Amino acid sequence: MPEVKRRQNERLIVILIIGVIALNYPLLSLFSKVKLIFGIPVLYFYLFTVWTVFIGCVALVLEKTTSSPLIIPSPKPEKAE
Amino acid sequence: MLQEWVILLVSFCYLGILFAIAYYGDKRADAGRSIISNPYIYTLSIAVYCTAWTFYGSVGRAATTGAGFLPIYLGPTLMAALWWFVLRKIIRIAKVHRITSIADFISSRYAKDPLIGGIVTIIAVVGILPYISLQLKAVSVSFNVLHTFQGKTHILPAADSVISNPYINTLSMWSGTALYVTLAMSVFAILFGTRHIDASERHEGMVAAVAFESVVKLVAFLVAGIFVSYYLFSGPTELIYDAVKSPELSKLMNLEALGGGYTNWFTLTFLSMMAIMFLPRQFHILVVENVNEEHVKKASWLFPLYLLAINLFVLPISFAGLLFFPDGSVDPDTFVLAVPLHTNQEFVALFVYLGGLSAATGMVIVATIALSTMVCNDLVMPVLLRIRFLQRSDLSSVLLPIRRGSILVILLLGYVFFRLIGESYALVTLGLVSFAAAAQFAPVILIGIYWKGASRRGAIAGLLAGFAVWTYTLLVPSFVKSGWIATSILESGPFGIELLGPYHLFGLNMFDPLTHSVFWSMLANVGLLVGVSLFDRQNAMERLQAAHFVDVFRHEDIDTGLWSGTTTVAELKGLVGRFIGVEQTDKAFSEYAAEHDFDVKTKALADANLVGFAERKLAGAIGSASARVMISSVVKGEEISIEGLMKILDETSQVIEYSHRLEEKSRELEKATAELRAANKRLTELDRLKDEFVSTVTHELRTPLTSVRAFSEILRDNPALPLEERQKFLDIIVKESERLTRLINQVLDLAKIESGSAEWTRECVDLNEVVEEASSSISQLFHENSIHLEEIVPEGAVFVMADRDRLIQVVINLMSNAVKFCEPGTGQVTIRLSTLPGKVRVEVVDNGPGIHPDEQERIFEKFHQLKGLRDEKPRGSGLGLTICHRIIKHHGGHIWVESKPGAGSKFIFELALAEKV
Numbered sequence: 001m002p003e004v005k006r007r008q009n010e011r012l013i014v015i016l017i018i019g020v021i022a023l024n025y026p027l028l029s030l031f032s033k034v035k036l037i038f039g040i041p042v043l044y045f046y047l048f049t050v051w052t053v054f055i056g057c058v059a060l061v062l063e064k065t066t067s068s069p070l071i072i073p074s075p076k077p078e079k080a081e
Numbered sequence: 082m083l084q085e086w087v088i089l090l091v092s093f094c095y096l097g098i099l100f101a102i103a104y105y106g107d108k109r110a111d112a113g114r115s116i117i118s119n120p121y122i123y124t125l126s127i128a129v130y131c132t133a134w135t136f137y138g139s140v141g142r143a144a145t146t147g148a149g150f151l152p153i154y155l156g157p158t159l160m161a162a163l164w165w166f167v168l169r170k171i172i173r174i175a176k177v178h179r180i181t182s183i184a185d186f187i188s189s190r191y192a193k194d195p196l197i198g199g200i201v202t203i204i205a206v207v208g209i210l211p212y213i214s215l216q217l218k219a220v221s222v223s224f225n226v227l228h229t230f231q232g233k234t235h236i237l238p239a240a241d242s243v244i245s246n247p248y249i250n251t252l253s254m255w256s257g258t259a260l261y262v263t264l265a266m267s268v269f270a271i272l273f274g275t276r277h278i279d280a281s282e283r284h285e286g287m288v289a290a291v292a293f294e295s296v297v298k299l300v301a302f303l304v305a306g307i308f309v310s311y312y313l314f315s316g317p318t319e320l321i322y323d324a325v326k327s328p329e330l331s332k333l334m335n336l337e338a339l340g341g342g343y344t345n346w347f348t349l350t351f352l353s354m355m356a357i358m359f360l361p362r363q364f365h366i367l368v369v370e371n372v373n374e375e376h377v378k379k380a381s382w383l384f385p386l387y388l389l390a391i392n393l394f395v396l397p398i399s400f401a402g403l404l405f406f407p408d409g410s411v412d413p414d415t416f417v418l419a420v421p422l423h424t425n426q427e428f429v430a431l432f433v434y435l436g437g438l439s440a441a442t443g444m445v446i447v448a449t450i451a452l453s454t455m456v457c458n459d460l461v462m463p464v465l466l467r468i469r470f471l472q473r474s475d476l477s478s479v480l481l482p483i484r485r486g487s488i489l490v491i492l493l494l495g496y497v498f499f500r501l502i503g504e505s506y507a508l509v510t511l512g513l514v515s516f517a518a519a520a521q522f523a524p525v526i527l528i529g530i531y532w533k534g535a536s537r538r539g540a541i542a543g544l545l546a547g548f549a550v551w552t553y554t555l556l557v558p559s560f561v562k563s564g565w566i567a568t569s570i571l572e573s574g575p576f577g578i579e580l581l582g583p584y585h586l587f588g589l590n591m592f593d594p595l596t597h598s599v600f601w602s603m604l605a606n607v608g609l610l611v612g613v614s615l616f617d618r619q620n621a622m623e624r625l626q627a628a629h630f631v632d633v634f635r636h637e638d639i640d641t642g643l644w645s646g647t648t649t650v651a652e653l654k655g656l657v658g659r660f661i662g663v664e665q666t667d668k669a670f671s672e673y674a675a676e677h678d679f680d681v682k683t684k685a686l687a688d689a690n691l692v693g694f695a696e697r698k699l700a701g702a703i704g705s706a707s708a709r710v711m712i713s714s715v716v717k718g719e720e721i722s723i724e725g726l727m728k729i730l731d732e733t734s735q736v737i738e739y740s741h742r743l744e745e746k747s748r749e750l751e752k753a754t755a756e757l758r759a760a761n762k763r764l765t766e767l768d769r770l771k772d773e774f775v776s777t778v779t780h781e782l783r784t785p786l787t788s789v790r791a792f793s794e795i796l797r798d799n800p801a802l803p804l805e806e807r808q809k810f811l812d813i814i815v816k817e818s819e820r821l822t823r824l825i826n827q828v829l830d831l832a833k834i835e836s837g838s839a840e841w842t843r844e845c846v847d848l849n850e851v852v853e854e855a856s857s858s859i860s861q862l863f864h865e866n867s868i869h870l871e872e873i874v875p876e877g878a879v880f881v882m883a884d885r886d887r888l889i890q891v892v893i894n895l896m897s898n899a900v901k902f903c904e905p906g907t908g909q910v911t912i913r914l915s916t917l918p919g920k921v922r923v924e925v926v927d928n929g930p931g932i933h934p935d936e937q938e939r940i941f942e943k944f945h946q947l948k949g950l951r952d953e954k955p956r957g958s959g960l961g962l963t964i965c966h967r968i969i970k971h972h973g974g975h976i977w978v979e980s981k982p983g984a985g986s987k988f989i990f991e992l993a994l995a996e997k998v
Contacts, residue, residue, distance in 0.1 A: 009166050016162040023155050023350065025343035032335040036325065039318025041334035043148055044396060051158060051389055058162050059382035 011061045019054045023047070085228045088434070095435055096269060096442070099290045103273055106289030117288045118372040120379030125292035126366050127384050128299070130157060130357060131391055132212075132444035133219030136298060136437045138509040139392065141414035143399040147333035150509070152346055154392055156353030158385035168358065168367060169377050170530055174633045175368045179700040182451055183364040183522060184459040187544075188706045190529045190630050191537040192623040195706040198459030200541065201522065204548045205361045206452055206491060208518025211559075212360075213448060213495030214502070215511040216441040217266075219414075221259035223437050226415050226422070227430060263496040266445045267489045274450030275484045284450065288370050291447060294439035299391050301436020305417050306394020308429050309401045313420070317397045324400040329407075333400075341593030348596040352513065355520040362444065365451035449488045456487040458704030466710055477662045480702065502563040514555050517599055521547040524607045532614075533627040539614030547606030554583050554598035648716045650687045653695045656715050660702045669698055692716060770942070781824055785817035827960045834967045841971065845995055846885045847878040848921055852914055855892035862900050868908035870896075875914060879921050880995040887968045894961040895925040895988050902929035902986075920974075920991050928985040937978050941966040965990070 021027060031046040038045065109116045116122070135153075142150040171186070180186045184205065188198035273287050314320040324330040332338050339346060357363055371377070402416030411419045417437070421430040461483050465476070524547075525540045560566050561583075574582035581587075584594050586601050619627065650670075658666040673694055687695075692712065699708035792810040796802070802810075833839040856872060863870045881888075892912070899910045911926040932940060941962050969976040969990045980986030 012162050012165060016159055019159045019162065020350075023152075023159070024347055028336065028343065028346070032337070034325070034331045034334050036321065039321060041321065041396075043335055047148065047151060047155075048389070048393075051155065051385070054158060054162075055382050055385045055389065058385070062165060062378045062381055 008061060012058065015054065015057045015061065019050070022050050022054075088224060088228055088431070091431060091435065092438060095438065096265075099293065099439075099442070100269075100272065102293050103286035103290040105286070107276070107284075107286035110285035115285055115372060117285050117292070117370075120376040120383065122288065122292045123371065123376040124380045124383040124387065125295040126288045126370065127363070127380055128295035128387050128391075129291050129366055129443045129447050130360075130363060131295070131298060131388070131440060132512075133216050133223075133437055133441040134509060134512045135391060136302060136440040137219050137223065137414045137417055138215075138512065139395045140399045140402065140416045141412070142509045143333070143395050144403055144413035144416065145338070146340055147338040148336060149339045149346075149349075150395060151392065152349035153353045153509075154388040156350040156355075157357035158388060159350070160354040160357050161381045161385050164377050164381045167527070167530075169374050170633060171358075171526070172368050172371050172374050172377065174530065174630050175371075176374075177633060178629070178705060179697045181369060181458060181701060181704055182455045183359065183361050183526075184455040185700075185704045185706070186364070186368070187522065187525050187529070187540070188459065188704075190525070190626055191535075191540045192620070192626055193706045193709045194537050194541075195459070195463040195710065197537065197540055197544070198455075198704060198706045199463065200544050200548075202452075202455040202459045204518060204521060204544065205455060206494075207548075207556075208515050208521075208551070209361060209448055209452060210491075210495050210498045210515075211502075211511045212515035213445060213492065214499035215515075216445050217259050217263055217492075217496055217499050218511075220262045220266075220438060220441045221257070222412075222415060223418055223434055224258050224262070226418050227434050259499060260496060263492050266442060267449075267492045269442065270446045270449045270488050270492070271485045273446050274453065275481055275488070283370055285370075287446060287450065288366070291366070291443045294443040295387070297439040298436040298443075299387065301433050301439075302391055302417070303394065304429065305421065305433045305436075306398055308426065309420055310394065310397045312426075313401060313424060314397075317394075320397050320400055320404075323404060327404070327407075330400060330403055341596060344596050345593050348593075348599050349513070352516040352520055352595075352599060355523040356516040359522040359526065360448075360515070360519040361451040361455065362447040365447060365454075369451075445492070449491050452491050453484040453487040456491070457483045458707060461487070462703045462707040463710070466707055477658075477660050477702075480660065501565070502559050513595055514559065517555055517595065517602065518548075518551055520599065521551060521602060521606055524603070524610050528607075528610060529627075530630050530633075533624070533631045534614050534619075535610060535627065536614040536617040536619050537623050538617050539610045539612070542613045543606045543608075543610030546609045547602045550586075550602035550605050551598060554586060554594070554601060558583050558594065648687050648692065650691065652715045653687050653691065656711060657695050657698050660699055660711075666698075778824070778828065782821065785821045789814050789817045789821075827964065831960050831964050831967070834964065834971070841887070842884045843882055844885065845880050846883045846888060848881055848888070848914060848923070848992075849874050849877075849879055851885065851888045852892055852912060852923070855889045855896065856912065858889075859893050859896050859900075862897060863910070866900055866903070866905045866908065868900055868903050868905065868910055871909070871911045873911065873913040873915075875916060879914065879916055881921060881972075881992045882995045883972050883992065884968075888972075891965045891968050891990070892923070892925075894965050898961060898988070899925055899927035899929070903927050904929070916994065917991070920993050922989060922991045924987055924989045926985065926987045931982040931984050932978060932980040932986050933982050937980060940978055941976065 028046075031043045033042055035042045106116055117126070139150040139153075174180065175186060178189055180189060184198045184201035187201050188194055188196075191197050273290070274284060310317040310320055314323070325334070336343070336346070341348070358367065398416055398420065399413065401420050402411065402413060405411075405420060405423055406416075417433055418430050421427070421433060457480060465479075521544060524543055525535070529535045529540070557566065558571060561568055561571055571582065571584055573579055579585075579588075584590075584597060586597065589597060589601075592600060654666055654670055657669070661669075673691070677690070696705075696708050696712045699711055702708075703711070792814050796807060796810055830839075852872065852874060856870060860870070896910065896912065900908070903910060907928075909928045911924075913924045913926070915922050915924075966976055969992070972992055974990055974992040976988070976990040978986055978988050
């Protein structure tokens with residue numbers, strides 16, 4: 001299933017790009033504050049949240065394809081004239 | 082305070098357990114029931130990435146830079162997203178080519194050049210030394226802390242003055258804890274990694290032990306974290322709340338404390354992204370020890386999860402450490418141990434120490450095994466194989482000693498590095514130097530597996546340049562700090578040239594030293610790799626390997642037809658036996674023979690497949706570059722056959738080749754079509770000529786027949802005709818009958834000649850006589866048409882071997898033809914006989930209207946009649962000249978016509994002179 005595989009690769013690359021952007025300047029600078037959220041410094045809260053979500057996304061993309069393979073809908077029968 | 086013997090006993094018991102696990106793992110592997118063949122063990126073994134650096138160093142770094150410890154783990158998390166297609170490709174390549182190390186991988190990609198393998202090995206060994214020294218330092222420091230820390234009253238020296246640490250400095254170079262740790266680890270690594278030479282270079286027992294260690298260090302660190310957060314404080318939030326109150330600590334909660342700012346953050350992320358794949362030990366675990374590609378899928382998210390877990394309590398522990406030791410009396414790198422010890426929880430500390438020990442031993446074992454394989458296969462073997470007298474000797478017995486020796490040497494070098502330089506650095510700083518070195522492998526691998534154009538010379542240039550810049554901008558300054566080199570070089574550059582200062586090369590001083598080094602080394606590395614490759618010409622071997630690597634998912638049946646040279650099976654067996662042992666070789670060869678259905682004993686010559694098989698076997702033991710050298714020493718002839726190359730090279734060239742062939746085919750077809758069209762035209766023409774001939778012949782036959790019949794009827798119906806009249810009519814009848822006979826004779830004659838049933842006599846004929854006779858028999862015709870005939874003949878007889886009557890027929894035909902086309906009265910015909918060297922020529926020249934050049938070629942063809950002359954009525958059967966042509970041909974001569982319209986024509990024939998009897 002090269003089509004499915006390509007889609008999977010594309011998704012992984014997009015996740016990577018989003019991850020790199022989220023974990024670097026300038027987005028990171030927004031959270032560089034001495035502030036607590038749920039008793040945790042906001043910077044660490046942000047970093048660990050992004051981290052967890054990132055892992056979750058990768059797991060989702062990689063594990064989804066094995067459990068439920070993409071079903072390609074069969075083309076509609078053409079109407080006779 | 083813990084007694085020294087307790088710590089030692091626990092340490093050795095722990096190492097004993099590890100060894101038991103490794104032993105069990107190897108046994109299970111031998112029995113074919115692998116315990117490591119599942120994604121969870123694979124993930125845990127990858128966690129060898131978390132070394133003493135993570136265990137002790139992260140807390141230390143968090144205590145000084147806040148979030149600065151995190152990029153080292155965020156990078157691998159990001160990279161893991163790409164594993165599914167980048168790492169899987171590398172694994173597939175490594176499996177197909179029996180890759181045993183990262184040096185092997187890179188040299189294999191670039192034409193199996195031993196030079197590249199050597200360069201990579203040297204970079205790896207030099208680059209990893211700081212990392213190994215980091216582990217030695219961590220273990221010895223943790224040991225010392227554990228048995229000398231005396232509760233709340235003890236004061237440890239400050240972090241930045243570790244150099245005056247009494248536990249290290251008061252001892253001489255060759256004694257002390259660190260040395261014992263080094264030696265113990267060497268023994269351990271040797272026992273683990275080099276028990277036997279395995280053709281696939283996989284160590285299942287070691288992987289099992291490393292996975293176990295990953296569990297131990299994670300649990301130990303979590304225990305330490307939970308202990309600190311929930312036992313010493315009432316939860317992590319409480320601990321953080323305490324920390325916020327201190328202005329010093331609250332600084333660590335944003336990114337201000339980060340040395341080097343966001344650039345440094347980015348650099349660390351980038352470096353760790355590269356390190357997770359290209360540190361030699363990571364490459365070994367990820368690629369060489371991988372059992373199943375599918376395991377990568379789970380590891381891609383499980384491993385980041387492991388990293389997340391082991392980092393959860395880093396910040397609480399470092400905050401606790403800073404709260405307990407606010408005066409800087411304890412090195413932050415030892416907080417994990419110092420905090421439990423400080424509160425007199427010695428057993429927690431002991432367990433934490435075990436976690437740290439497992440983190441360090443795991444790294445040391447895998448790194449030294451990976452490095453010793455590289456040193457043996459890519460540095461020592463190529464040299465040994467070049468020594469002539471060793472080429473024929475049994476080398477299987479020296480492989481293991483070489484590896485064991487190199488493990489010992491590498492660890493001792495690490496120890497020396499630690500004693501000379503390591504003491505003045507924090508753990509993480511040491512590790513980052515190694516990361517920057519490992520990053521030098523990234524371009525040659527990543528570019529190499531996606532771009533076929535990356536060439537051998539480009540790789541050499543890139544690696545050397547990157548390594549040189551790394552050495553100058555990171556290693557040299559560390560020598561400076563340890564006092565080996567004058568510090569002036571850092572401030573004012575070498576020889577006072579400020580532009581070349583190692584920390585601000587070419588005046589670039591906006592970065593921290595690490596970012597500065599990574600920027601310049603990557604620029605040099607990638608720049609030269611790409612630049613040189615673009616202007617390079619790759620040889621066949623380079624292109625072949627490049628195609629193998631880039632298109633690994635397309636060509637999996639790699640080795641067929643690659644070797645076009647010849648060798649014997651016995652020679653191959655002897656060669657392989659010298660490296661992996663005769664017994665194993667026999668077994669491998671008979672297995673191969675059974676699989677491919679032939680008898681090893683009777684088969685004399687090895688085919689390309691068997692040579693490929695032997696090369697892969699050897700590559701598993703001594704690396705692909707050395708294996709190639711050895712195989713080419715026994716295989717005579719070309720390394721690569723053209724067919725093999727064509728088969729492997731990218732599909733584009735196959736398509737080009739195919740379309741070339743198609744073009745050729747279509748050209749051939751066009752040619753054939755043109756020929757067919759021409760033939761068809763000729764056939765149509767012939768058909769038309771035949772029709773014309775039939776109508777002509779019919780016409781010619783009917784005219785005399787009609788007149789014969791008409792005159793006969795007159796004679797029959799008018800018996801009273803005067804005699805004179807009757808005589809005249811009878812004459813006409815006779816003449817017309819003669820004409821008929823002549824025509825029929827000619828048709829028959831030609832048919833005879835054509836069918837080859839004509840009878841030919843062969844005698845010595847005087848051509849003079851022939852011409853004489855022909856012209857006298859035809860002279861009447863000339864008289865009747867009042868055409869002048871001139872004869873020019875040489876004196877004396879001219880002899881040819883021929884059929885006399887046929888020759889006369891030719892001459893008569895030509896002359897009567899000439900008469901036909903001459904104007905009565907003014908006509909002039911010349912017959913000329915002349916001799917040329919070896920042959921005789923007869924010319925019949927008239928002054929008729931001449932023949933159009935188009936007609937000249939076809940005038941001798943059957944049924945052809947000249948058109949458009951005088952009136953439209955053809956004057957002859959159209960067979961006369963054809964008959965002449967056939968006769969002359971039969972005599973081995975030539976006949977042709979020379980003519981210009983309006984200037985008469987000249988019929989010429991030539992015959993060979995008879996040899997003098």
